[in-house]
Amino acid sequence: MTQGILQADGLCKSYGRKTVLENLSLTLRPGKIYGLVGRNGAGKTTLLGCLSGQNPFQKGSVTYDGAPVWENQDALDHICFSRELPVTLMGSRNNLKMQNYLDAAALFYPNWDPDYAARLLDLFHLEKKSKVYALSQGQRSMVTILIALASRAPLTILDEPAAGLDVVAREQFYRLLLDDFAQTGRTFVISTHIIEEAASVFEEVLFLDAGKIVVSGPVDELLAQFYAVSGLAEEVDRACQGVTVLSARTIGRRKEAVIRGTPAPEADVDRSPLGLQQVFVALCGHGAEQI
Numbered sequence: 001m002t003q004g005i006l007q008a009d010g011l012c013k014s015y016g017r018k019t020v021l022e023n024l025s026l027t028l029r030p031g032k033i034y035g036l037v038g039r040n041g042a043g044k045t046t047l048l049g050c051l052s053g054q055n056p057f058q059k060g061s062v063t064y065d066g067a068p069v070w071e072n073q074d075a076l077d078h079i080c081f082s083r084e085l086p087v088t089l090m091g092s093r094n095n096l097k098m099q100n101y102l103d104a105a106a107l108f109y110p111n112w113d114p115d116y117a118a119r120l121l122d123l124f125h126l127e128k129k130s131k132v133y134a135l136s137q138g139q140r141s142m143v144t145i146l147i148a149l150a151s152r153a154p155l156t157i158l159d160e161p162a163a164g165l166d167v168v169a170r171e172q173f174y175r176l177l178l179d180d181f182a183q184t185g186r187t188f189v190i191s192t193h194i195i196e197e198a199a200s201v202f203e204e205v206l207f208l209d210a211g212k213i214v215v216s217g218p219v220d221e222l223l224a225q226f227y228a229v230s231g232l233a234e235e236v237d238r239a240c241q242g243v244t245v246l247s248a249r250t251i252g253r254r255k256e257a258v259i260r261g262t263p264a265p266e267a268d269v270d271r272s273p274l275g276l277q278q279v280f281v282a283l284c285g286h287g288a289e290q291i
């Protein structure tokens with residue numbers, strides 16, 4: 001029975017001697033919007049390429065409903081990883097027109113929706129005859145988003161789709177995504193650096209760090225586990241008993257700490273929940289100043 005589950009097991013990927021993904025396992029279930037978050041160079045693009053059959057890997061497996069994804073057209077028919085269009089091709093400027101990419105997408109994705117593509121072209125004020133090299137970065141992001149949405153693929157993957165967009169276009173993108181999701185319920189995986197802005201869109205997050213998924217699960221459940229506490233140092237220490245302290249800073253007699261767990265209720269401290277970005281920095285921001 002087709003369910004639309006994408007599974008990676010024990011995935012290992014290196015470039016030469018550099019290990020990027022190390023024994024990574026994850027399961028993507030249908031009907032959710034996943035946010036993939038990791039620092040620069042963490043391996044997000046590499047992982048998305050492996051999950052979508054575009055990147056080979058050395059060990060492990062990636063399956064869609066139990067069937068390997070690699071060179072398996074039946075599985076790939078369900079997956080769209082829309083990548084940013086290249087400005088150059090083999091050292092020369094990319095003279096292909098947007099129309100060429102739309103024609104290729106129509107051939108490649110069995111559920112391609114030409115009417116939806118035409119509506120999005122209008123909405124984004126894009127011209128089909130424009131050459132790719134002449135598009136702005138934001139316009140190229142719009143084409144990537146257009147192809148992803150109009151593919152109507154049951155599993156649609158976008159790598160940093162909002163990075164090149166201005167704030168108005170970003171809001172437009174999130175609205176389009178949520179409208180589409182409400183209508184189709186298809187699965188989206190979206191990598192992003194703009195965490196706080198996208199947090200309300202994600203149902204589940206995956207934090208990628210040092211080649212592994214270090215956190216995965218529903219956003220609300222994750223956020224409920226973290227607090228910032230502050231107050232007199234001895235009270236903060238009392239609040240932190242029995243919980244994991246992720247970072248702490250003492251200023252005179254006062255102290256601030258970021259913790260995973262519930263602060264002891266008898267401690268006289270200020271406690272506040274963290275946003276997704278703060279949780280990410282606390283867990284994956286090695287070496288960065290926290291909070």
Ligand SMILES: Nc1ncnc2c1ncn2[C@@H]1O[C@H](COP(=O)(O)OP(=O)(O)OP(=O)(O)O)[C@@H](O)[C@H]1O
Pocket residue numbers: 015020038039040041042043044045046047
């Ligand atoms: N084709 C390649 N050949 C060699 N090394 C590569 C190649 N592609 C990626 N890498 C290396 O693999 C690591 C992960 O890169 P990747 O692009 O997957 O990270 P990322 O999380 O998407 O980064 P960013 O957020 O900065 O875009 C980096 O150290 C990068 O230099």
